[in-house]
Amino acid sequence: MKELKDIENISFEELERIASDGSIRVPEGLQASVKATIEAAAAAEDAKRKAQRRFAWLPYVSAFAAVAVCAAIVFIAPERTAPKDTFDDPAAAYAELEKTFNYIAQKMDKGIQMAEAASQEPLEIMSNTINRTY
């Protein structure tokens, strides 16, 4: 039996001659075995390419996520940090709170007065109409 180095040293003409020699017996099932091996190798290569294609977006998304996290740290984090108390003294803070309550109450009262005035108008119109009629 020839060794690999012997086969490598054979010229193309000699190889062609050996291949076309019908007297040399080919082992049974060799063709099927070679075909199956080639097909399996092709299938493995195809699966590898598909897998690469399936995760092709991963580096882009990773890069984008990194940018998004940096943007969040730069833009959102400062807005989430706790502000500094305006007052050191609870009594002063309470005075400001009272002032705020009074401000809100004044503004609310304006709304209430407007609502009351609006509810009085139809009553006045009805009353005037009744007085004019009778």
Next chain:
Amino acid sequence: MKKIIIIAAAILMTASAFAQDGKSIYNKYSDEAGVSAVYISPAMFRLMGRLPDIEVTDGESFNLGAFVRSLTGMYIINSENKDINSSLKSEAERMISKGKYEMLMEAKDDGETVRMYTSGTDKIIDSFVFLVKEPGEYTFICFDGKMDRAEVEKAVGETMKKL
């Protein structure tokens, strides 16, 4: 590429929604020119809750001390800067529209608009927002906490009686 755009949009939407509350608005505008700002922290509210003066009940039955202790933050932004006013107004309105706020009151008179909103449940108010738009001025007031809705309504009623 579509996936990247969708993810980007989702992140930006989440970020913008996340940014909208009293604290973020306060942090954004409190240092601007023509703006006066007041912030009272949860720790300060706890200290205020220990003040002897507020232990007395206000009026007939309203316990101001309990009410103050239920607050965890107060943010006030008052702007007289025209450029800030429009931006602050849109930020405040975005906060209201993004959150689950319910309008309690709106009054418009002589160029002044007052709006009051609350968010929370039937029993608890977790955020109270008061917006006042006046010519050349805009005021944003936000209270955070776990306020008893009945107590707040009682306080509002008592305040009305006093005026």
